[in-house]
């Protein structure tokens with residue numbers, strides 16, 4: 001093992017593990033997907049009907065006037081780059097590039113997409129992409145379908161979130177809904193008309209189901225407060241709704257990045273422990289007896305039935321705790337349940353690895369335990385209630401099989 005490798009950024013270590021064939025075939029897709037996520041900034045999409053306040057909101061989030069009020073462009077990406085430059089994609093498939101910013105020069109006719117690059121270090125963490133929902137309902141639906149294939153976080157801008165918009169949003173996968181925001185724009189106008197509170201109340205139940213949260217915002221006031229420096233007008237920054245929305249978006253970006261890093265850590269410590277951050281040497285399954293290692297030799301010298309009953313005891317006690325959690329008053333947190341299942345499967349593998357693998361019953365139990373630990377890892381990557389339920393079922397199944405083997 002090279003220590004230098006363990007000091008590399010997690011993405012580099014994952015790339016190394018993939019290149020060195022450390023991941024088993026059924027984990028390859030996950031591994032590759034994870035790597036591409038770790039390598040690119042989080043994609044924050046600002047989506048909504050034309051005139052819903054998207055460009056203004058992007059300017060607020062970026063902290064500068066990046067999108068000018070000129071011709072509208074269906075897709076505008078704000079991303080990091082060594083110096084300011086704009087890349088235009090034209091409807092005939094051609095590309096045009098020019099240095100500077102969108103506001104500084106003409107926008108070519110037929111532009112369908114523009115990428116504004118800026119030397120802003122925050123843009124290494126996240127990009128902002130404005131997507132205009134133009135055309136008829138069918139066309140808007142196809143835009144939504146395209147966006148959900150690559151977006152990490154969506155900010156849906158709207159004044160009312162009407163039935164048609166709700167229908168468009170309904171088709172978005174749950175894992176994106178869980179990290180997306182409904183942004184009620186033009187809150188200043190709605191407040192003046194006296195409709196804001198009713199609108200928020202009317203949307204409350206729907207938002208609880210379909211979004212991470214509802215964020216009313218008076219974007220123009222938020223920009224004024226922000227460009228004066230947040231410290232210069234902290235009250236307006238707060239009362240406009242700007243602070244809450246920006247803080248929440250940035251928090252969500254961080255949560256997403258941390259979760260990806262945790263998953264990569266998990267994959268590495270399981271399949272390439274020598275390059276994991278805290279290398280844990282796994283007990284080799286097919287252990288040849290090391291006679292000068294007293295404890296281990298003794299361990300393997302115990303009859304296999306002892307190891308099997310230790311393993312059963314372990315499963316029984318963990319299952320008891322798990323069931324106590326599941327039958328408690330409050331809704332169990334699926335991710336905590338999953339973590340507990342993963343931990344149990346790993347502990348089980350440790351117990352069984354102490355037994356003599358030459359005994360066929362022991363070997364079968366070891367293989368089951370190892371397979372389950374891998375399945376648990378997949379469930380943990382998948383997350384959510386279904387995965388937690390599958391993990392608990394798997395543990396119960398394992399317990400049943402182990403009890404049968406111990407009886408043999």
Ligand SMILES: Nc1nc2c(ncn2[C@@H]2O[C@H](COP(=O)(O)OP(=O)(O)O)[C@@H](O)[C@H]2O)c(=O)[nH]1
Nearest residue numbers: 050051052053054055056186187217218219220
């Ligand atoms: N009063 C008010 N006007 C806003 C607000 N946000 C955007 N606007 C105005 O609404 C119009 C449409 O905004 P824009 O950001 O271009 O919408 P887009 O088509 O979704 O990108 C512009 O004239 C903005 O100045 C807001 O919070 N309050």
Ligand SMILES: [Mg+2]
Nearest residue numbers: 054055072130
């Ligand atoms: Mg716009």
